[in-house]
Amino acid sequence: MFKKGKRSALSSYLTKIDSTYNQYAVDRIECRTQLERLKSDAIEMLKKGKIDEGHFLMLDEKITQYLKDLTQTTAKERLSGTSGDQAEAMFCKNCGAKLASDEKLCRKCGTKR
Secondary structure: OHHHHHHHHHHHHHHHHHHHHHHHOOOHHHHHHHHHHHHHHHHHHHHHOOOOHHHHHHHHHHHHHHHHHHHHHHHHHHHHOOOOOOOOOEEOOOOOOEEOOOOOEOOOOOOEO
16 A cells, blocks of 8 residues: 555656646746756655655656756757847756856756856
8 A cells, every 4th residue: 555655646746747847848947947846846755755766766857858858949949049038048958957158067967068
């Protein structure tokens, strides 16, 4: 019964991640914020024992993939010139964190720009 609860939590959270991405995909900054919030929530669920490490890794992988998709889409728009604002924020290609225009390294993961 305990495993069923963890599986149920995993299933509902995967659905939350998908629906969040689909709902906010047009507004990439808000989508990134919501996905990062969900990632923090998943960490808390792991700490409280509501999910196990394997489940957390699945959730983390899904969120990370969506963050990378957002970053790649934004980069493609910048290259093609479809983005309306040329001074738009930059994001880390590795973790998706927002970078200042003068930053050479990501503060979150240390990846070079």
